[in-house]
């Protein structure tokens with residue numbers, strides 16, 4: 713498809729479900745949700761993921777809950793990090809501690825922790841923000 717094509721056109725052409733509720737550019741782990749189907753396709757778009765209403769119901773429409781310390785995120789992290797602890801520190805904006813004591817720099821943003829979290833906590837998004845803050849402080 714030509715770059716610049718609005719996603720609404722792409723989804724209609726592909727026959728995507730009309731009751732779609734959320735569209736993600738990229739894959740299920742690292743993709744970014746978009747706010748409007750007027751968003752154009754750019755060269756960085758590797759794929760488009762469309763969730764139907766029923767899909768969203770399974771994830772409670774994006775609602776988040778407190779960490780229940782289930783440990784699923786720790787089990788899933790290929791870098792052996794503690795996303796649960798990192799997420800709690802991110803909530804308190806303790807970005808320096810995340811970097812110095814919890815090896816935030818080793819996180820390569822695969823998104824596994826966010827994907828498995830039953831509380832739907834946007835862990836990897838929090839880590840991206842924390843990294844950006846630390847980068848700006850270091851500049």
Ligand code: SF4
Nearest residue numbers: 779780782783785829
């Ligand atoms: S997977 Fe989610 S709920 Fe479970 S420990 Fe990690 S952050 Fe907490």
Ligand code: SF4
Nearest residue numbers: 789819821822823825
């Ligand atoms: S996003 Fe980072 S913290 Fe989460 S599983 Fe991947 S490497 Fe580990």
